[in-house]
Amino acid sequence: MPKRLLLCDCLGSQKIDAKALANATELDASRVHSALCTREIAVAAKAIGEEEVVIACAQEAARFAELAADLDRPAPACIDIRDRAGWSDGSDATPKMAALLAEALVPVPPTKTIDVVSEGTCLVIGRAEVALPAAERLSETLAVTVLLDAGGELPVTRGFEVVSGRIVSVMGTLGRFTLRLDALRQLEPGGRGAFALGPARDGAETRCDVILDLSGGASLFPAPEKRDGYLRADPGDANRVAAAVFEAAQHVGTFEKPLHVALVPELCAHSRAGQTGCTRCLDACPTGAITPDGDHVTVDPMVCAGCGACSALCPSAAIAYDAPPVAHLLRRVAVLADTYRAAGGRAARLLVHDAPHGREMIALAARFGRGLPAEVIPLEVAALAGFGHAEMLAALAVGFDGVDVLTAPRTDRDTLAREASLAAAMGAGGRVRLLDLADPEALSDALYGTAPEPLDIAPVLPLGSRRQVARLAAKALVGDTLPLPLPVGAPYGAVRVDTDACTLCLSCASLCPSGALLANPDKPQLRFQEDACLQCGLCATVCPEDAITLEPRFDPTDAALGQSVLKEEEPFACIECGKPFGVRSTVERIVEKLAGKHPMFADSAAGRLIQMCDDCRIRAQYHGEANPLAAGERPAVRTTDDYLSKRRDH
Numbered sequence: 001m002p003k004r005l006l007l008c009d010c011l012g013s014q015k016i017d018a019k020a021l022a023n024a025t026e027l028d029a030s031r032v033h034s035a036l037c038t039r040e041i042a043v044a045a046k047a048i049g050e051e052e053v054v055i056a057c058a059q060e061a062a063r064f065a066e067l068a069a070d071l072d073r074p075a076p077a078c079i080d081i082r083d084r085a086g087w088s089d090g091s092d093a094t095p096k097m098a099a100l101l102a103e104a105l106v107p108v109p110p111t112k113t114i115d116v117v118s119e120g121t122c123l124v125i126g127r128a129e130v131a132l133p134a135a136e137r138l139s140e141t142l143a144v145t146v147l148l149d150a151g152g153e154l155p156v157t158r159g160f161e162v163v164s165g166r167i168v169s170v171m172g173t174l175g176r177f178t179l180r181l182d183a184l185r186q187l188e189p190g191g192r193g194a195f196a197l198g199p200a201r202d203g204a205e206t207r208c209d210v211i212l213d214l215s216g217g218a219s220l221f222p223a224p225e226k227r228d229g230y231l232r233a234d235p236g237d238a239n240r241v242a243a244a245v246f247e248a249a250q251h252v253g254t255f256e257k258p259l260h261v262a263l264v265p266e267l268c269a270h271s272r273a274g275q276t277g278c279t280r281c282l283d284a285c286p287t288g289a290i291t292p293d294g295d296h297v298t299v300d301p302m303v304c305a306g307c308g309a310c311s312a313l314c315p316s317a318a319i320a321y322d323a324p325p326v327a328h329l330l331r332r333v334a335v336l337a338d339t340y341r342a343a344g345g346r347a348a349r350l351l352v353h354d355a356p357h358g359r360e361m362i363a364l365a366a367r368f369g370r371g372l373p374a375e376v377i378p379l380e381v382a383a384l385a386g387f388g389h390a391e392m393l394a395a396l397a398v399g400f401d402g403v404d405v406l407t408a409p410r411t412d413r414d415t416l417a418r419e420a421s422l423a424a425a426m427g428a429g430g431r432v433r434l435l436d437l438a439d440p441e442a443l444s445d446a447l448y449g450t451a452p453e454p455l456d457i458a459p460v461l462p463l464g465s466r467r468q469v470a471r472l473a474a475k476a477l478v479g480d481t482l483p484l485p486l487p488v489g490a491p492y493g494a495v496r497v498d499t500d501a502c503t504l505c506l507s508c509a510s511l512c513p514s515g516a517l518l519a520n521p522d523k524p525q526l527r528f529q530e531d532a533c534l535q536c537g538l539c540a541t542v543c544p545e546d547a548i549t550l551e552p553r554f555d556p557t558d559a560a561l562g563q564s565v566l567k568e569e570e571p572f573a574c575i576e577c578g579k580p581f582g583v584r585s586t587v588e589r590i591v592e593k594l595a596g597k598h599p600m601f602a603d604s605a606a607g608r609l610i611q612m613c614d615d616c617r618i619r620a621q622y623h624g625e626a627n628p629l630a631a632g633e634r635p636a637v638r639t640t641d642d643y644l645s646k647r648r649d650h
Helices: 018-025 041-050 061-070 082-086 094-104 128-138 238-249 280-284 309-313 326-342 357-368 389-398 413-428 440-449 466-478 507-511 538-542 584-594 604-609 614-623 640-649
Strands: 004-008 028-033 053-055 113-118 121-126 143-148 161-171 177-188 204-208 210-213 230-232 253-258 261-263 290-293 296-299 319-321 349-353 376-380 402-406 432-435 493-497 517-519 525-528 548-554 564-568 571-573 580-583
Touching: 004 018, 004 041, 018 028, 018 094, 028 041, 041 053, 041 061, 082 094, 082 357, 094 326, 094 376, 121 128, 121 204, 128 143, 128 238, 210 238, 230 238, 261 296, 280 290, 280 309, 309 319, 309 389, 309 413, 319 326, 326 376, 326 389, 349 357, 357 376, 357 402, 357 440, 389 402, 389 413, 389 466, 402 413, 402 440, 413 432, 413 466, 493 525, 493 564, 507 517, 507 538, 538 548, 571 584, 580 584, 604 614
Parallel strands: 004 028, 004 053, 121 143, 121 210, 143 161, 210 230, 349 376, 349 402, 402 432
Antiparallel strands: 113 253, 161 177, 177 204, 261 319, 290 296, 493 548, 517 525, 525 564, 571 580
């Protein structure tokens, strides 16, 4: 844990209260310097050399890291309180600075990673006039093969391989691409004069580590910017082609790939008994990293780009963002709110953004405009689409009056809009906004222009799974009210049963993945616990009588935590022993349809079997004339000798 906080007002451009920040962070704060990165850099060097420090400046983080390296010391933590707080409209930003410093000191759990090895085999795709010069430059560092479009003059150099063909399929990611090709023609380098291509053949397969696509056609992958090792450039833009060639040359070696999400298959509600239920993550995944795998889904960690949409949408917490975990994000949000409030701040609003887009927008707004209001606290997250309704509601419940999400050009806005709509329906109202802005000045205008009414609730502690946090936060926002209607597809709600159509076959209860629908072992009864219902739809899909419908809603009362009876009937009493078994209406219906009418139950004795429990039915059959075991003595087993002796006798 760092012990000392170095402060700098950046040539007097911001006001810093050293005493207040020391109290908020429990660090020994230095006096406020003015040029810690230039004229007073000796002060920074002395502090870095003596102890572990935090420097309240992010702009010069590289300079301070170099200084620490020269001193054989670890690089200090550098936290931006200038662009995000100090450069504002002149209001007192001390509570906000304190919150930002305290949040940055929250320990970050280590990220799980997997090694990805790229040996430098590269496939360049495109027309000869673009692909061949690119291959020529790459051949110095990579093992290059060029897949040419039809036509074009073949090179006489042997610095790289040249083929032509048609791509049938492609899969994989950095270090493990696999392509299937038809009409493949390989270069024949022999003979005098220009090289030629050999005969075409179908069904060829090749592997490579990197793909440089200069064809200008459709992408080989969905969300190509999220596919590691797949680089594209417009063949008509020489600068973009050069940049792509340079980037491809860097894709050699061993890389650490973060494991973005954690999967618990047992919690997944994708399907049961071959019937499909929840498909939220499958529908939202932009890269195709999530695929069905029996009753649950599986995630290819090599393809997953970590957008976080699956984590936000998963109703059962089977998939959760893990780089870092959701609990760490909620802890950061709570620390921001608690510290801001403790330092005297009021009416806080949370601005959620990503990097680099959001970070750059804030920095530009601060340097050339009004910056952020003193009550708007920025929170940078790794996966913007992963900031779902649970996180939005939690932010309001821990002390923020509003939540603004600054989207980036490549943000999955559909997922965010869906989650914001769900949060609004569960109690957030108009306190959650999505800001689709690309102009720093417009960002400032949007934040200064409006402010929601203060929330008058006691802050809650966001603990548990995302589903538990969402319920806890929503309950704090709306109190004990009537159930709130939710948008179609929401992961909360009730199950409605047509009691006239339901036969209590209990197929719904046997396949319910969350245990929201339950059977009663003591009587014919279908029970329901609303808090556990994921609205996956499996019950409605498997119901043979089409007696089940779903009602998306949120019940904040404790009634949702208990069990209610959806359908109940009297059991049928065995005509022999009197033990209750089965459902009376079902047994009577079967008797009416089969007894005396179906060939198997034509006589009265056989018809009585329908009205017996399992034990009595077995006893009746055993002692009856149709007992399958009453077949007399079993004939002796005949051996080979028996057959041979019979043959000799004849």
